Amino acid sequence: MTGRDRVPLPVAIWAARTSGRLARATGRGGTSLPGKVLTRLAPDAIGRMAGELPSGSAVLSATNGKTTTAALVASILERHGTTLVHNRSGANMAGGIAATLMGSWRRGRPDGDLGLFEVDEFWLGGLVDDLRPRALLLANLFRDQLDRYGELEAIADRWRAIVAAEPADGFRLVLGADDPAVADLGLARDDVLYFGVQDASVALPGVEHAADATTCRVCGGPYDYTASFVGHLGHYACPSCGHRRPEPQVSATRIALDGTRGARVTIALPDGSIDVELRLPGLYNVYNALAAAALAHALGVPGATIAAGLEGTAAAFGRAETVNVDGRDVQLLLVKNPAGANEVVRTLALADGDLDLLAILNDRIADGRDVSWVWDADLEGIAPRVRRVTCGGTRAEEMAVRWKYAGVPDDxxxxxxxxxxxxxxDAAVGAGAPDAPPLYAIPTYTAMLELREELVRRGAAKGSFA
Amino acid sequence: MTGRTLRVAALYPERLNIYADRGNLLVLQRRCAWRGIAMELVPVSLGDRLDPDAHDLLYLGGGQDRDQRLCAEDLVATKRDAVHAHAARGGAILAVCGGYQLLGHRYALGPDEALPGVGLLDVSTDRGDARLIGNVAIEVRLPRPGGDGAPMEPRVLAGFENHGGRTVLGPDQQPLGRVLEGHGNTGTSGHEGARSGNVVGTYLHGPLLPKNAWFADWLVAAALDVDPDALGPLDDTLEDGAHRSARRAAGLPAG
Incomplete structure (x- = not known):
């Protein structure tokens, strides 16, 4: 700390709350303002508030699936009788986490037992220092919004430094076994809890175009995959040095995908197997469920409670949510990078009949200003079945060209x-007859927020985060 | 153009592909197919021999540091002469981002480390402090392929740039274009990319060709040594819209 006088925490909290009220009263929204004001006035506020949580904190990060995974963990822990302080809305940088802690603050202490925080992959280091979690889940690293974050290896290096700096009696580390860049973070530790997919019947024929990190972290040689599930997630081994995927202690031993509706999964845990009817579609949500099960197990939750929590979770905000607009079902599938897009494509490939799509491509900061990733997504897989695709957003025309070159005729x-x-x-819904098949909306992040706000305004969806 | 074949070699496609480079190749493929031009696409990877006479167009994309390092060493060790011979007989090359850097003399990553280049373009690159990132638009004047090479009307290329390298042109090296909006080679020179004949290096991705269909056609025409008008018209309503969208994103009027 500098010699500058620090603002006492209660004063800083009062000032931050006041700034939020003022911003709302003047119609400027201000969801991120109070947290920013708080961390400006009291830079150690997050650490001091989190330090008062009786059961400590659990932190999770990944490029894909953070909000859904956190929602699954929350559902499990609430069934376990744990009251949570949780950044449920997905505001996952320092300001959002400060605001979450402040929102739970009552008479000098947090209104909950355990902190559950999803943290942006880029800002993980500083927040792990502040939050001192007792468990840290790192799930996956997909190429994501390169213009905002620099390259994938740089994030992996940051994560490696976080793990290396942690003493042996520090946080319990939970890692994705199927992602080589993530699994290798556990190389120097012998107490890592790994999760992964064992059922090779859901593997892809080859590694996808969007695949990252397919070279060995130990010797630099290319990995051989005997099974590839999502992007570069799979069963890999290095033929030159023998380094291979660790055996996961939490694993999906049997998976039956049920179209755009859900999946049936058998999950082996160290204390027995559970059968789960997941209400979230696609293999990527199986990964989210496995990650959540592993983190819950690390926090001491029994298998039966984990199963009930997973089954009790419907779609997280804007992620595989279904609403009704003018008599027509509209399913929202967030798409934010090639790996996520490829999973959505695989899920849509399981839907019946021709596809009506609403593809909204924005290039705002939270989406990534660089929209080139749409060319890394394997849209070719469903292009022949597209009856109509309505393209919107700030880069609507570029979305349209992507679909054209994927093989959808101009008309x-x-x-x-x-x-x-x-x-x-309006254009997408209006084009279908009343008995038309569902419309699948595939918006980028800020487009999803806009779309959902519009659905709430029409009474088709419930108001956001409450 | 029915009956012609465009022979394309993608260099290190499994490693140099970070900015959706496959989009550039897909645009070439589709546009050729719509015109009845057969396109042959062969990957040429680490250790593979590059046949200097077997291709009309070479494509080089960008990669992460480790991949770029492996490819730089391989390119210089096993393909330098073939790349020069390909260019000397008029073969076309499109090199984007990391690939552009490798066509120059060297890419200095720091005081102690430099990646070698093949020296086909008279450019040298040093890593700068901050990455130059954002939407970009440049004005280019290209020679008309398939004839006497007279300059065509100035046109705009629009795309996205994201590079740590600062690329400086040698005294006689012409840039690909003049920066209208964005950073370009160094952020201050006003130049973007480099071009010698049919060899083009650029930092523009996004990817480049889907946003600039006219330039995809120029490249095909240059590779086949025919006039671009001889390729025959396509319905480019959507492509023209995407070009306008990329121009607007860079801060230019849609034009």
Whole structure:
């Protein structure tokens, strides 16, 4: 700390709350403002508030699936009788976490037993220092929004430094075994809890185009995959030095995907197997469920409670949520990078009949200003079945060209450049007969927020985060 | 153009592909198919021999540091002469980002480490402090392929740049274009990319060709040594829209 006088925590909290009220009263929203004000006035606020949580904190990070995984963990822990302080809305940088802690603050202590925080992959280091979690889940690293974060290896290096700096009696580390860049973070530790997919019947024929990190971290040689599940997640081994995927202690031993509706999964845990009827679709959600099960196990939750918690979770905010607009089902599938897009494509490939799509591509900061990733997504897999794709967003025309080169004829592509999510939604919904098949909306992050706000305004979806 | 074949070699496609480089190749493939031009696409990887006479167009994308290092060493050790011979007989090359750096003399990553280049373009690159990131638009004047090489009307290329390297041109090296919006080679020179004949190096991705269909056609025409107009028209309504969108993103009027 510098010699500057520190603002006492209660004063800083009062000032931050006041700034939030003022921002709302003047119609400027201000969801991130109070947290920013708080950390500016009291830079150690997160650490001091988190330090008062009776059962400590659990932190999770990944490029894909953070919010859904955290929602699954929350559902499990609540059934376990744990009251949570949880950044449920997905605001996962320092400001959002400060705001979450402040929101739970009552008379000098947090209104909960355990902190559950999803943390942005880039800001993980500083927040782990502040939060001192008792368990840290690192699930996956997919190429994501390169212009914001620099390259994948740089994040892996940051994560490696976080793990290396932690003493042996520090946090319990939970890692994805199927992601080589993540699994290798546990090389120097012998107490890591790994999770992964064992059922090779759901593997892809080859490694996908969007695959990252397919070279050995030990010797630099290329990995051989005997099974590839999502992007570069799979069963890998290095033929030159023998380094291979660790055997996961939490694993999906049997998986039956049920289209866009859900999946049936058998999960082996160290204390026995559980059968789970997951209400979230696609193999990527099986990974989210496995990650959640592993973190819950690390926190001491028994298998039966884990199963009930996983089954009790419906779609997290804007992720595989289904709503009804003017008599038509609209399913929201967030797409934010090639690996996520490929999973959505695989899920849509399991849907019946021709596909009506609403693809909204924004290039705001939270989406990534660089939209080149849409060319790394394997849209070719469903292009022949697209009856109509309505393209919207700030880069609507570029989304349209991507679909055209994926193989969708020009006359099935509609571009709605102006009028934002509302106009694009109207064009897409209006084009179908009342008994038309569901419309699948695949928005980027800020487009999903816009779309959901519009759905709430129409009474088709419930108001956000409450 | 029915009956012609465009022979394309993608260099290190499994390693140099970080900015959706496959989008560039897909655009070439589709546009050739729509015109009845057969396109042959062969990957040429680490240790593979590059046949200097077997291809009309070479494509080099960008990669993460470790991959770029492996490819730089391999390119210089096993493919330098073939790349020069390909260019000397008029073969076209499109090199984007990391691939562009490897066509120059060297890419200095720091005081003690430099990646070698093949020296086909008279450029040298040093790693700068901050990455130059953002939407970018440049003005280019290209020679008309398939004839006497007279300059064509100035056109705009729009895309996205994200590079740590600062690339400086040698005294006689012409840039690919003039920066209208964005950073370009160094952030201050006003130049973007480098071009010698049909050899093009650029930092523009996004990827480049889907946002600039006219340039995809220029590249095909240059590789086949025919006039771009001889390729025959396509319905580019959507492509023209995407070009305008990329221009707007860079801060230019849609034009």
């Amino acid at each position: 099935r592509i509609v571009v709605v450049r102006d009028g934002g999510a509302r106009a694009a939604l």
